[in-house]
Amino acid sequence: MILKVDQVNKTFGKDSVLKNVSFEITKPTIIALVGPNGSGKSTLLSIITNLLRPDKGTVQILGKSNKDVSIFKEISFMQDNTVLYDYLTGYDHLQFIADVQSLPKSQIVETAERIGITDYLNKKVGNYSLGMKQHLLLAMAIVNKPKLLILDEPLNGLDPTSAIKVRNLLLELLREETTILLSSHNLSEIDRITSEILFLKKGTLIKEDISKFEITCYQLTVNNVKSAYQTLCLANYEVQIIPENKLSLYLKESSLNQPLTLLLQNNTEIYEIEKVVFGSEERYQTIFGTKGDFHEDVSV
Numbered sequence: 312m313i314l315k316v317d318q319v320n321k322t323f324g325k326d327s328v329l330k331n332v333s334f335e336i337t338k339p340t341i342i343a344l345v346g347p348n349g350s351g352k353s354t355l356l357s358i359i360t361n362l363l364r365p366d367k368g369t370v371q372i373l374g375k376s377n378k379d380v381s382i383f384k385e386i387s388f389m390q391d392n393t394v395l396y397d398y399l400t401g402y403d404h405l406q407f408i409a410d411v412q413s414l415p416k417s418q419i420v421e422t423a424e425r426i427g428i429t430d431y432l433n434k435k436v437g438n439y440s441l442g443m444k445q446h447l448l449l450a451m452a453i454v455n456k457p458k459l460l461i462l463d464e465p466l467n468g469l470d471p472t473s474a475i476k477v478r479n480l481l482l483e484l485l486r487e488e489t490t491i492l493l494s495s496h497n498l499s500e501i502d503r504i505t506s507e508i509l510f511l512k513k514g515t516l517i518k519e520d521i522s523k524f525e526i527t528c529y530q531l532t533v534n535n536v537k538s539a540y541q542t543l544c545l546a547n548y549e550v551q552i553i554p555e556n557k558l559s560l561y562l563k564e565s566s567l568n569q570p571l572t573l574l575l576q577n578n579t580e581i582y583e584i585e586k587v588v589f590g591s592e593e594r595y596q597t598i599f600g601t602k603g604d605f606h607e608d609v610s611v
């Protein structure tokens with residue numbers, strides 16, 4: 312067992328942010344934690360790493376309680392850049408971790424080279440760009456070669472080239488048997504590294520392997536979106552109004568004949584049909600709706 316989160320609850324004031332959250336990771340993998348702003352992703356990651364106490368529930372990492380300090384040699388948590396000190400260099404940050412964890416200096420050099428931050432390692436962090444800070448945070452998270460790597464928004468502020476480099480690094484770490492739990496809003500990047508997703512919806516966790524959905528998604532451009540939406544909903548189709556006045560239609564079978572016949576019978580004019588890959592973005596929309604709200608009557 313790598314990580315076991317059991318019945319975790321957390322309330323801030325009257326807000327129940329996490330409700331009986333449970334999940335387990337048993338073999339090296341990459342899992343993404345996804346949810347709208349304020350849905351509790353950072354709170355859950357902080358509870359897992361024992362930076363925050365749950366009101367109820369337990370967390371076990373590598374077979375031990377997350378309160379057992381010995382596990383901190385085996386795990387890492389990358390938070391946002393507020394944990395960095397402007398007046399220290401990148402090297403100082405890495406050295407601090409190396410000193411606390413008794414790591415050889417060679418591990419700092421090796422990690423800096425791997426992430427590609429050697430050129431500016433001796434500059435003060437106050438002079439770093441957002442992307443440079445993200446790279447340093449990532450270096451700090453992997454310098455101890457953790458078995459479980461927890462990353463809060465690792466792709467935040469990265470240009471496309473850097474995002475690709477980080478994606479490749481994460482896949483490389485997985486090949487080295489590192490388990491990675493990451494939160495991100497970048498659903499297209501998530502689709503490239505994993506299909507295992509934990510969706511956090513109003514404090515409740517929905518764990519899914521979206522590659523297992525045998526669903527085809529079609530985007531329809533029609534003359535009257537609302538009427539077409541009602542027609543398809545009444546016939547129990549999974550359908551959603553998406554931006555630009557289009558409809559997303561989710562089908563388990565590949566034939567479009569029946570729903571299109573229904574629309575034509577209801578005098579809907581169909582201008583365009585686009586087949587889209589069903590990925591985490593489409594699943595996100597069925598769970599949270601396009602406004603980020605849970606869409607009660609759509610289920611897969």
Ligand SMILES: Nc1ncnc2c1ncn2[C@@H]1O[C@H](COP(=O)(O)OP(=O)(O)OP(=O)(O)O)[C@@H](O)[C@H]1O
Pocket residue numbers: 323326328346347348349350351352353354355
């Ligand atoms: N220390 C705290 N005290 C009070 N409320 C808090 C605290 N930390 C978080 N919250 C509240 O808990 C909720 C979840 O916050 P959290 O930061 O975990 O969300 P998130 O999913 O990580 O958001 P984002 O995607 O914007 O980073 C929010 O409503 C937030 O205001």
